Amino acid sequence: MRRRAAAARVIFKMHLFSTDNDGTDKKSMTLCAALDEAAGFLKKAGIESCKLDAAMLLAKVLGTDRTEFLIRPGARIKICDYKKYQELLKRRANHECTAYITNSKEFRFLEFYVDKSVLVPRPDTETLVEAALRRIDKLKETKDEICILDMCTGCGAVALSLKYERPFIKMCASDISDAALAIARKNAEKHKLQNDIRFIHSDIFENIAGRFDIIVSNPPYVPHELIKTLQAEVQKEPAIALDGGGDGLEIIRRIAGGAKKHLPRGGCIFLEASPEQMDDTAGLLVSAGFNGVEVSRDLSGAGRVIGGVLTLTGESAKMNANDPV
Numbered sequence: 001m002r003r004r005a006a007a008a009r010v011i012f013k014m015h016l017f018s019t020d021n022d023g024t025d026k027k028s029m030t031l032c033a034a035l036d037e038a039a040g041f042l043k044k045a046g047i048e049s050c051k052l053d054a055a056m057l058l059a060k061v062l063g064t065d066r067t068e069f070l071i072r073p074g075a076r077i078k079i080c081d082y083k084k085y086q087e088l089l090k091r092r093a094n095h096e097c098t099a100y101i102t103n104s105k106e107f108r109f110l111e112f113y114v115d116k117s118v119l120v121p122r123p124d125t126e127t128l129v130e131a132a133l134r135r136i137d138k139l140k141e142t143k144d145e146i147c148i149l150d151m152c153t154g155c156g157a158v159a160l161s162l163k164y165e166r167p168f169i170k171m172c173a174s175d176i177s178d179a180a181l182a183i184a185r186k187n188a189e190k191h192k193l194q195n196d197i198r199f200i201h202s203d204i205f206e207n208i209a210g211r212f213d214i215i216v217s218n219p220p221y222v223p224h225e226l227i228k229t230l231q232a233e234v235q236k237e238p239a240i241a242l243d244g245g246g247d248g249l250e251i252i253r254r255i256a257g258g259a260k261k262h263l264p265r266g267g268c269i270f271l272e273a274s275p276e277q278m279d280d281t282a283g284l285l286v287s288a289g290f291n292g293v294e295v296s297r298d299l300s301g302a303g304r305v306i307g308g309v310l311t312l313t314g315e316s317a318k319m320n321a322n323d324p325v
């Protein structure tokens with residue numbers, strides 16, 4: 001009820017506008033006032049990041065970046081833009097995430113197109129990229145050609161970031177979802193990396209041939225029953241990118257089990273999983289023939305990425321997450 005009342009108040013204010021021929025009205029709201037009103041509306045709808053989201057959505061409507069409000073705080077919003085803004089705000093109040101509404105998410109140095117076919121890249125996944133980068137830099141000391149596979153690439157955030165930050169690598173990216181691969185390709189084009197990354201449609205290793213020096217993956221790892229308990233925003237993300245089956249480890253199990261055939265001795269795997277899954281994932285890697293298994297922590301200090309080196313049985317290899325082999 002309270003949400004509806006808030007929505008009604010915002011819509012009512014639209015009638016306070018009267019337009020001039022150019023669509024701008026001296027009596028219309030300033031950008032700052034529209035922003036404050038929107039933040040209040042989102043706050044009442046239970047959106048914690050209400051101010052930031054209000055600003056990002058206004059920037060989307062105006063086709064500008066958020067500095068516009070700082071440079072021209074007294075500028076007025078056109079009624080047509082105000083109406084568009086209300087539509088976006090309603091979507092956000094309905095717990096659609098801001099990235100899906102703006103079709104944009106920044107991850108490391110790049111901006112990615114995202115929509116409902118792909119998971120929105122999370123800051124947690126930077127831990128995966130950083131673990132892989134450390135390994136790449138170490139390998140580079142002794143090897144000219146470094147081949148990497150990003151499995152379950154989604155919008156391509158991990159694959160594109162690695163290729164962008166270490167242009168000398170050979171990068172392949174795979175996903176089971178055609179829709180996700182189309183977005184990953186679109187993002188590669190956006191960053192002029194379309195000729196530098198090979199995209200492969202594959203259910204885990206089904207269509208993958210050959211060996212890689214490093215396999216990275218942020219697979220679906222949420223235990224099936226937990227999905228319905230997640231934030232409303234997350235529940236609007238594709239189940240195929242989140243659902244890791246009964247214990248959340250079904251896909252990780254398949255990746256760990258199949259990786260051996262696609263890595264040389266000394267090849268590495270890095271898998272993102274939840275902090276609670278670190279021990280079980282480590283166990284899966286060890287049973288799959290990996291050694292020197294190490295955990296890398298995310299920005300909140302929780303274990304987020306497991307890395308392992310493929311060794312021959314009985315051989316041991318030490319891999320330190322922060323100080324690579």
Ligand code: GLN
Nearest residue numbers: 218219220221222241242
């Ligand atoms: N980190 C995501 C979440 O907690 C899950 C991502 C995944 O399953 N790969 O919602």
